[in-house]
Amino acid sequence: MKLVILDRDGVINYDSANFIKSPEEWKPIPGSLEAIARLNQSGYHVVVATNQSGIGRGLLDMTALNAIHDRMHKALTPYGGRIDAVFFCPHAQDLDCACRKPKTGMLQEIAQRFNVNLAGVPCIGDGLRDLQAAHTVGAQPILVLTGKGKKTRDAGGMPDNTLVFSDLAEAVQSLTA
Numbered sequence: 001m002k003l004v005i006l007d008r009d010g011v012i013n014y015d016s017a018n019f020i021k022s023p024e025e026w027k028p029i030p031g032s033l034e035a036i037a038r039l040n041q042s043g044y045h046v047v048v049a050t051n052q053s054g055i056g057r058g059l060l061d062m063t064a065l066n067a068i069h070d071r072m073h074k075a076l077t078p079y080g081g082r083i084d085a086v087f088f089c090p091h092a093q094d095l096d097c098a099c100r101k102p103k104t105g106m107l108q109e110i111a112q113r114f115n116v117n118l119a120g121v122p123c124i125g126d127g128l129r130d131l132q133a134a135h136t137v138g139a140q141p142i143l144v145l146t147g148k149g150k151k152t153r154d155a156g157g158m159p160d161n162t163l164v165f166s167d168l169a170e171a172v173q174s175l176t177a
Contacts, residue, residue: 002043003114003121004175005107005139008050008086010126010147011168012036012072019054022064023071029146031169037081042176045114048086049106051129056092065090085113101125102132107139124171128152135159142171 009015012032020026039046054060060068069086076082087106089099099105111118123134126147134141141162143149153164165171 005123007125007130015147021060023067035169035172037079045084052088053092055090101129
């Protein structure tokens with residue numbers, strides 16, 4: 001099975017320092033929806049793995065998160081794209097849970113649910129946590145320079161095998177060429 005794991009905020013949609021708390025705040029980065037459709041058309045299953053500590057902080061509830069994800073799914077439809085599953089960590093950082101990236105619980109759950117080995121699976125994110133989690137499970141860390149990506153690149157400390165692209169569309173172009 002061909003699988004790609006995407007972070008959400010800063011990769012698919014614009015990020016916000018105040019968190020994405022409603023469907024109206026969810027706005028796709030230009031080219032990201034088309035990129036996901038291209039992955040689908042190339043035979044990839046697309047899964048989102050996203051830290052959503054806004055839930056644990058009381059900034060949004062599950063109804064709002066589901067509505068945001070519903071908007072994301074519906075936005076893909078005109079492009080012929082789909083996201084096969086969304087995994088999220090609802091915990092605040094101070095809970096030290098196993099699922100919050102850079103820990104690997106979410107990625108391990110994806111591997112189990114999809115019955116795949118994550119070795120070499122592209123994991124695309126804009127933050128160091130995304131890259132670290134991918135590297136730890138043997139997946140291919142890919143940084144996009146949207147969202148927090150430029151700050152992440154400039155800060156250094158990324159896993160040695162990290163690939164860097166300007167945005168999701170350019171990363172997908174490389175994967176599907």
